[in-house]
Amino acid sequence: MVMALYGLLLTAAAAAMAVPPAPSREVNPPSPAARAVWIADAALREPRTDVLVLGTPHLSMLAPDFDRARLEPLLARLQTWRPRMIMVEAVSGAQCDYLRKFAVAYPGVAEDYCPDASAARAALNLDQAGAEAEIERLLATERADRPAAERRRLAALFLAAGDPASARVQWLRLPEPERIAADGLTAGLLATIAATGKRPNENRDVAAALAARLGLERVWPVDDHTGDRAAGPSNAEMEAAIPRLWDNRWSHARKPLIEQIPARLNKGEVLAVYRDENSLDAARYAVASDFAATAADPSPQRYGRRYLAYWETRNLRMVANMREAMGPTPGTRVLAIVGSSHKPYYERYLGVLSEVRVVSTDSVLADKAR
Known part of the structure; x- marks a missing residue:
């Protein structure tokens, strides 16, 4: 069998280039008071x-004409695991509002991460709260x-x-x-859901597709950008400092692996790519x-620590x-799909x-031919 690309990289790398191992002991072990929570555990x-x-x-990163059928092996594996909730890296409509x-505190963030819900709200004559209230009412009855x-x-x-990914679930069903x-x-909203000619998206082409197959009614957007202010106000010096910190031997080693992903997915190596992205080496x-x-930023301004x-x-x-989101249904099975970093x-x-x-993803994504 072909060794995973991250494994190949580690094998070929010189000792100086090997990814650093995790510390042999916890740097921040729990305090005695924190250990009291173990009683509840x-x-x-x-x-x-x-x-x-x-x-x-x-x-x-893929072209709009990417053959979504190539995702089938991944969808089949995830379907076998049978999650009852699927969480995605998307910002909720309420947070987008x-x-x-508060755009003054989050300049450009809504434009970067939020869909435009105005056409749907106009068509239904509802605001965010009204739409969510009716969704909750309709889904209260399982059918x-x-x-x-x-x-x-x-x-x-x-x-x-x-929440366009959940709209897609309903459309697929x-x-x-x-x-x-x-x-x-x-008709305009239908075109938005169909997303014909748009680039692939894991929320739409993996999460929503899987939810529909499993008979789920929705996915759950859990991304969050309210903490963007934790880095403090940005400036030109900070915007230049962070990329300099990212320019390191580890990123140089990782870059060719990332650049190969589109070609590998187009060749149908979907499970192999996801095994690599979920490996310990990748993390x-x-x-x-x-x-x-x-975290290691040595500058007096500590821009790197602010980014962290x-x-x-x-x-x-x-x-x-x-x-x-999980709270009301304890003991359920949850799939969280998120950028690998x-x-x-x-x-x-x-x-x-x-x-x-x-x-562990290993049992779900394992190479069964081994």
Whole structure:
């Protein structure tokens, strides 16, 4: 069998280039008071909430004509694991409204990360809160045979709520003849959901597709940018300093692996790519090249440490959003799909939650031919 690319890199690298090992002991061990939480951990009964963190390359790096059928082996593996909730790296509509309202504190963030929900809100004559309230009302009744008119209404409501991936779930669960403009779903909104001619996106082409196959009603957007201010005000000096810190031997070693991903996906090496992206070696390279490099910033301004504050705050709040979403259904099975650089931070923070058990991707993505 062909060795994973990260493994090949480590084998070929000189000792000076090998990714640094993790410390032999915890740098920040829990305090005695923190260890008291272990009493709750020990008291918890089965079933726990199992969370599988799937690190992903951002599929928007691929061309619009990428053959989505190449994703089938990944979808089949994830479908076999049968998650009951799927979390995605997307900002909620409510947070997008906040980011727009406080744009002075978050310049350009809504424009970069938020879909435009205005057309759906105008079509339904609803705001964010109204759309979410109706979604909650409709989904309070579980129905495998939900009428097509209700699914069309839900698709439009999810668009109005700023959640296009969940709108896509409803659209995929409609029989093709029922994917029509009706029940608040205008022709323009239908085109938005169909996303014909757009670049691939893991939220749409993996998460939503999988949710529809599993009979789920939605996915859960858990990304968070309210902590962007943790880095403090930016300036030209800081914007120049961070890329300099990223220019290191670990990032140089990692760059060719990232650059090969589109070609490998186009050749159908989807499972191999995802095995690489979720390997321990990949996590260590990501941390060493990015977050360890900024943590070690020797400058008096400590711009790297400020960047790290943003990154840790963002991931803490993403995991908190997940915990909130999982809360009403303890003991469920959760798939979290997120950019692979988030994976080590997700698993670190999920690992301190009493009710959560982090599941290794190895058993799901394993090369069965070995």
